[in-house]
Amino acid sequence: MESVPLSPDALEARLRAIGRDRYHHRHPFHVLMRDGELGRGQIMAWALNRYHYQAVVPRKDAAILSRIEDPALRRAWRQRLVDQDGAEAPGGLARWLALTDGLGLDRGDVVAGRGVLPATRFAADAYLHFVRERPLVAAIASSLTELFAPSIIAERVAGMLAHYPFIRRETLAYFDTRLTEAPRDADFALAWVKHEARTAAEQELVLEALSFKCDVLWAMLDALHHAYVAPGHVPPGAFVPGAET
Numbered sequence: 001m002e003s004v005p006l007s008p009d010a011l012e013a014r015l016r017a018i019g020r021d022r023y024h025h026r027h028p029f030h031v032l033m034r035d036g037e038l039g040r041g042q043i044m045a046w047a048l049n050r051y052h053y054q055a056v057v058p059r060k061d062a063a064i065l066s067r068i069e070d071p072a073l074r075r076a077w078r079q080r081l082v083d084q085d086g087a088e089a090p091g092g093l094a095r096w097l098a099l100t101d102g103l104g105l106d107r108g109d110v111v112a113g114r115g116v117l118p119a120t121r122f123a124a125d126a127y128l129h130f131v132r133e134r135p136l137v138a139a140i141a142s143s144l145t146e147l148f149a150p151s152i153i154a155e156r157v158a159g160m161l162a163h164y165p166f167i168r169r170e171t172l173a174y175f176d177t178r179l180t181e182a183p184r185d186a187d188f189a190l191a192w193v194k195h196e197a198r199t200a201a202e203q204e205l206v207l208e209a210l211s212f213k214c215d216v217l218w219a220m221l222d223a224l225h226h227a228y229v230a231p232g233h234v235p236p237g238a239f240v241p242g243a244e245t
């Protein structure tokens with residue numbers, strides 16, 4: 001028997017419930033960072049690993065672009081590449097390097113991915129493969145974690161500025177623009193997904209895509225926690241915090 005599709009608003013409610021339950025705002029590493037419980041070395045490890053994820057984001061958006069047949073959708077989606085890679089103004093990746101510079105990481109190491117945790121690479125690669133291989137509606141839906149990004153960014157930035165004397169407002173400039181870009185991008189993607197995913201099967205793909213993406217973000221924080229909080233097993237070749245911790 002064919003399952004009955006959800007209404008577009010009921011689909012949105014299910015997506016929001018996934019975010020509430022599975023987004024990385026619930027991860028212990030995020031909570032420690034926000035609450036001022038980490039040392040500088042642990043935050044360096046986070047920034048280094050997150051750069052690797054950031055660097056994959058424009059590549060996955062280019063992969064999505066290459067699969068879009070509708071020029072209007074392509075026109076909207078290509079703004080994401082401009083936002084990360086920059087055009088007249090520097091983009092998100094360059095602003096992320098201001099954060100890693102500010103923390104004292106070597107820019108060459110960051111850009112080359114030296115010291116990145118193996119699980120970060122695997123998680124980011126899984127995201128790239130997902131958008132290449134899954135149906136377009138799922139690829140687009142996997143970006144919907146951004147619906148939940150503004151609140152985690154706001155609490156992370158407030159917590160970092162309150163607790164860590166080595167972090168200055170300018171160092172966190174990356175997040176200022178994300179607070180406007182993420183809702184714009186997420187609202188657009190959500191409206192598109194609600195419009196396109198009309199059958200129960202398509203809606204299931206969309207819900208699975210968001211869960212998958214929450215797992216990508218969660219797995220990256222799991223790996224950071226395992227290496228740099230407890231039990232503290234840093235994998236061979238990964239960044240080792242020094243005297244700054």
Ligand SMILES: O=C(O)c1cc(C(=O)O)c2c(n1)C(=O)C(=O)c1cc(C(=O)O)[nH]c1-2
Binds near residue numbers: 057143144146148217
């Ligand atoms: O700081 C965060 O917690 C956070 C989360 C996410 C997200 O939810 O995927 C993104 C970002 N930041 C981000 O900066 C970013 O550029 C971004 C792009 C995407 C995406 O899937 O297309 N997610 C995110």
